[in-house]
Each structure stands twice: as structure tokens, then as C-alpha cells.
Amino acid sequence: xxxxxxxxxxxxERLRESGIKLTxxxxxxxxxxxxxxxxxxxxxxxxxxxxxxPTISLDTVYRTLWMLKEAGLITTLGPAHDRLRFDANTAxxxxxxxxxxxxxxxxxxxxxxxxxxxxxxxAIGVVERAQVELRGLCNACAKxxxx
Amino acid sequence: xxxxxxxxxxxxERLRESGIKLTxxxxxxxxxxxxxxxxxxxxxxxxxxxxxxPTISLDTVYRTLWMLKEAGLITTLGPAHDRLRFDANTAxxxxxxxxxxxxxxxxxxxxxxxxxxxxxxxAIGVVERAQVELRGLCNACAKxxxx
DNA sequence: TTATTAAACAGGAATCATTCTTATTTAGTA
DNA sequence: TACTAAATAAGAATGATTCCTGTTTAATAA
Ligand SMILES: [Mn+2]
Ligand SMILES: [Mn+2]
Ligand SMILES: [Zn+2]
Ligand SMILES: [Zn+2]
Numbered sequence: 404x405x406x407x408x409x410x411x412x413x414x415x416e417r418l419r420e421s422g423i424k425l426t427x428x429x430x431x432x433x434x435x436x437x438x439x440x441x442x443x444x445x446x447x448x449x450x451x452x453x454x455x456x457p458t459i460s461l462d463t464v465y466r467t468l469w470m471l472k473e474a475g476l477i478t479t480l481g482p483a484h485d486r487l488r489f490d491a492n493t494a495x496x497x498x499x500x501x502x503x504x505x506x507x508x509x510x511x512x513x514x515x516x517x518x519x520x521x522x523x524x525x526a527i528g529v530v531e532r533a534q535v536e537l538r539g540l541c542n543a544c545a546k547x548x549x550x
Numbered sequence: 551x552x553x554x555x556x557x558x559x560x561x562x563e564r565l566r567e568s569g570i571k572l573t574x575x576x577x578x579x580x581x582x583x584x585x586x587x588x589x590x591x592x593x594x595x596x597x598x599x600x601x602x603x604p605t606i607s608l609d610t611v612y613r614t615l616w617m618l619k620e621a622g623l624i625t626t627l628g629p630a631h632d633r634l635r636f637d638a639n640t641a642x643x644x645x646x647x648x649x650x651x652x653x654x655x656x657x658x659x660x661x662x663x664x665x666x667x668x669x670x671x672x673a674i675g676v677v678e679r680a681q682v683e684l685r686g687l688c689n690a691c692a693k694x695x696x697x
Numbered sequence: 698t699t700a701t702t703a704a705a706c707a708g709g710a711a712t713c714a715t716t717c718t719t720a721t722t723t724a725g726t727a
Numbered sequence: 728t729a730c731t732a733a734a735t736a737a738g739a740a741t742g743a744t745t746c747c748t749g750t751t752t753a754a755t756a757a
Pocket of ligand 3: 501502503504505506540541542543544545
């Protein structure tokens with residue numbers, strides 16, 4: 404609900420140092436997404452912000468959310484970006500996901516196959532499967548980067 | 551590339567025991583997705599299968615992939631469901647994802663924050679972040695289930 | 698083998714999330 | 728207060744996925 408003063412200050416400072424304009428819309432969108440712990444989608448952020456800024460457009464919400472991600476102030480869930488992807492590997496395994504190109508590679512690790520989940524999680528639901536997702540730069544994208 | 555005889559047998563048996571018809575299309579789609587380790591999207595499966603079954607439709611590919619998921623023969627990547635979702639929680643944390651309703655909840659676990667990734671992964675790329683993703687049934691959906 | 702029929706299919710239309718285009722507005726600066 | 732590049736709103740476009748409908752087919756039994 405309430406947003407710590409410091410978070411807002413960090414947001415404003417981050418924009419200033421990047422030469423990005425601090426608009427009314429951006430302020431409201433950041434306050435909305437930063438105050439929610441339920442991993443909202445863009446439409447949900449849009450609906451809520453609209454109560455305070457009735458003329459805001461969905462496009463502005465998307466643009467702002469991507470900008471916030473670029474600035475490292477928020478992240479996206481999942482292998483990010485575009486389409487549904489399928490996996491026929493039924494053996495226990497884990498994934499490395501490239502944050503640039505989205506390439507997703509399997510890897511195997513016995514230690515990761517037998518993680519024991521904290522008590523805390525029982526209050527949420529029943530775990531059926533545990534997977535580790537590593538995010539980073541794949542070698543191909545790292546090579547691109549150095550130019 | 552090549553698909554072990556047993557995988558195909560399991561596939562055929564799984565369909566039979568569920569009373570699902572074993573069609574030419576389903577056979578080819580399963581063989582395609584099961585032979586690939588690159589987590590293809592539906593369009594990619596479609597393109598490849600089309601070389602062997604020129605009249606196949608994209609709709610059939612989608613229907614079949616969902617059916618295979620239902621049968622437990624494949625999985626989907628990410629928190630599944632449809633839309634992009636955003637997360638403004640910048641503290642190190644992990645996720646529980648409900649496989650029914652898609653609800654995604656944060657949880658915290660020091661042990662998970664300091665996983666050490668296997669050597670193997672260095673051959674793929676540079677890891678920037680590691681997150682554990684637990685999949686299962688949330689309490690609300692579990693209650694629905696029992697009826 | 699042939700007939701029967703519910704299930705599955707192909708093709709095209711529809712939907713829906715996301716992105717693009719463009720004319721208008723505004724934050725930052727002087 | 729005036730200037731200007733950046734940001735916005737609105738609506739059109741795109742693209743992935745799903746739905747609709749008439750046709751085909753796998754499975755079963757005569
Ligand atoms: Mn995999
Ligand atoms: Mn989270
Ligand atoms: Zn990459
Ligand atoms: Zn649920």
C-alpha cells in the first residue's frame with residue numbers, strides 16, 4: 404500500500420541521472436507498480452492508475468514499465484518477452500535464460516533437484532515441482548555486447 | 551534428433567488409456583517436440599511438421615501441444631498463462647506459481663539466495679541472477695479441486 | 698470389409714495483448 | 728514566458744493464440 408519515501412526518491416534520482424523526464428504519468432505508474440506485491444500485468448496497472456489519471460493511455464503504461472525495467476527498478480516474470488514455449492524434457496532439469504535473446508538452455512544439477520523448500524511456502528500452497536532459473540547473458544550475446 | 555522407441559510407446563499408451571485418438575498429426579507433432587531440446591514455440595513446431603504433413607494447421611499444433619501438456623508429456627516455460635507480468639520487488643526473492651490460476655507469490659529463503667551454480671553453466675553464458683521457481687497448487691485452487 | 702459416429706481436423710475469422718504512428722501536449726531549460 | 732526535444736493520447740496495426748464451422752477420420756462394431 405504505502406510506498407517508502409526512499410523508493411520514490413531513488414526512482415526520481417534514477418530518471419534525473421538518465422536525463423529522462425519526470426512526468427506525472429510516470430510518477431503514478433511507478434507508485435502503482437511499486438506498491439503492489441501481486442505481480443500485476445499492464446492492464447491491471449492501467450486500470451488502477453486510470454482512477455487517478457483518467458486520460459492516461461495503455462501505451463504509456465507499457466512504455467513506462469519497459470523504461471522502469473531498463474532502469475533496473477522492476478523486472479518481468481518468466482523467460483520474458485514474447486511467445487509460449489514448450490519443453491519435452493521430462494527429466495529433472497533447470498534453465499539458463501538469456502536476458503537479451505531469450506535463448507533457454509537446459510542444465511542438470513543434482514543439488515538443485517533436491518532443494519528443500521522453506522516452511523513459509525506451506526502457507527501459500529502445495530509444491531509439485533522446483534526449478535532453478537538462471538538469468539544472464541548467453542555467450543553469443545556477450546560477444547555481440549563487446550563492440 | 552532421434553527419438554527413443556520408448557518415448558513414442560509411452561506417448562501412444564498415454565493416449566490410449568485416456569481414450570484420445572491417435573492421429574497422424576498428433577504423432578508427428580509429438581515426435582517433433584520430443585526430439586527438440588531448444589524449447590520451441592508453436593510456430594516453430596508448425597513449420598517443421600509442415601514439411602512432413604503439408605496440410606496441418608497451426609490450430610492443430612496448439613491443440614496438440616496443450617493436450618500433451620495435459621497428459622504430462624511436455625511442460626511450458628515461464629509462469630505460463632498469458633500476459634507479461636511485472637515485479638517491483640527488488641529484494642532477492644523467489645516465486646511460488648500456481649499452475650491452475652497463475653497466481654505468483656514471493657517468498658524468501660537465504661539458502662536459495664546463495665546457490666552456487668555448476669561449472670557446466672559457464673559453457674552457456676554468464677549468470678546474473680538465480681531464482682527458484684516453485685510450481686504447484688495454491689490453497690485457493692486446492693480448495694476448488696476438492697469438490 | 699464396410700458402416701457408424703464422435704472426435705479431430707483445416708481454414709479462416711475473431712480475439713486480445715502489445716506495439717506502432719502521428720498529431721498534440723508538456724517537462725526542462727533559458 | 729518562450730523554446731524544443733521528449734513524452735503523451737488515441738487509434739490503427741500487428742502478431743500470437745483461440746474460436747467457429749463444415750469436412751474428414753480413427754475407432755468400434757456389424
Ligand atoms: Mn528444459
Ligand atoms: Mn516477486
Ligand atoms: Zn542471448
Ligand atoms: Zn491457484
